[in-house]
Amino acid sequence: MSKSFGSVPVLKEIDLDLLPGEVHGLVGENGSGKSTLVKIIGGLHSPDPGAHLSLWGRELSFPLTQPQSHGIAIIHQDLALEDTMTVAENVGISSGYGTATFGAYRKRREQRAAAALIEELGLRMSPTAIVATLPPAERSMVAIMRALRLQRLSGASQCLLILDEPTAALTQEESQRLLTMVRGLAAAGAAVLFIGHRLHEVMSVCDRLSVLRSGRLVSTLDTSQTTDAEVVELMLGYELGEFYPERHTPSTSEVALSVRDLSATSVSGVSFEVHRGEILGITGLAGMGQDELPYLVYGSAKRSAGEVVVGEREIANDVLAAQAAGVALVPGNRQRDAVWMEGSAQENLTIPFLSSFHSGGMLRKRRERTFSADQLRRFGVRPHLPGQEMRRFSGGNQQKIVLARWLHTEPDVLLLHEPTQGVDAGAKKELFHLIREAADRGTGVVIFSSDIEEVVNMCHRVIVLRHGVVSAILGQHQLTEQRIISESQGQRAADSAVRTPGRLEESS
């Protein structure tokens, strides 16, 4: 299978076999063509002439219509759930709720169908829960149930399940649940294609994996016969070397950001300080408050109590006030909160400081273009096309553009919510170095992340949240993945966390 967009080849003569009962990984750098392959199998794109796709021994023709009727169930990167509707309504929606045209919507039957899937997959959720209230992992599960329902209603007896980065937004614990479920579906006979950037997950859940590099399938391997380092080298075409940058001790104890007794529905009495040049990590299990905290600090979510102080100034519960004080936020939900999909990469890059390209009452377009081209090159964005619409970049490259935008503003305080979500290993390394450089220039950086390995290796200190309160503050010498996991689960919280009013000392 090959695919070009215009004259740009994106997939080049891909040969891939999946077996029933197997979980098969598909890995590759951002922009290497993984989602394009999925979209062709899902009927959203047509391949170049000459491609063959055969399923359970039957040759299919392109463009593929109604892939579910062939037993294909796909969960795309964007889950496309209807947040205001219930689990049962979302599960049935793409199948027309199993009714004939103009048939009545049978609420009870839909709820029974969703409840049966929930039970089959060993989940704990109510069919009547509103999707907006669910944590990220359960949202992914709803998307999987919806794809399975659609595939089963079509009458196809066999299932090819394709998951495009299903764990990108999940905590370690949530991912584990989803991976167990994926293995269960394979054990029941499904063929599963699993795309992911978290290599340890891909290696743990997959039997075999295929590596794409610049649109070419360079190798298919047994996961038991290879190592993470070998796979990364196949993906990038070179050895990655030391992944995390060296941690320098901040040269000043000046406080960049001070958060005092911050409360809202999800957090209670949270206090912490970040010094200039310091990288602070904030982590915890799913739903413990670390996903809301960046927005409360930034002022885009409503605080019920507490103070946020930048330098000497208290910042109102207002985004513009935070920005004026030198605070920047890179949000976790890039597509919803950070990207103008119809705008070009250049427009998305320069929008917060467009005025800096004005002189004499005119926008100096050449200057803006040169700047954007430099930034795309520096951040390794591919393709290197400042004028290309944002929606035509792969997910990971969109993330690099968002980071490039805010790092350029050289903020006093940089809040990063899941900064490397969906970013490949090579780009991750580059981003870590850029974050490190920002800290070395004096920015106070806070990384809100569910990726424990990332916070252990990048941060000077890490705060662990439990049920919305600070349960531990760990200094650099205390940072191990095991320690963070046990603090997150509260195994040490009772005896090691020393609380004083509004402040918590480092755990011993």
Ligand SMILES: Nc1ncnc2c1ncn2[C@@H]1O[C@H](COP(=O)(O)OP(=O)(O)OP(=O)(O)O)[C@@H](O)[C@H]1O
């Ligand atoms: N509709 C489109 N028009 C033009 N180019 C596109 C379009 N969709 C994708 N591309 C390009 O095709 C290439 C492959 O993109 P794709 O989304 O398949 O990559 P990916 O491997 O899934 O990346 P990521 O890991 O970042 O999600 C990229 O260079 C992207 O810019």
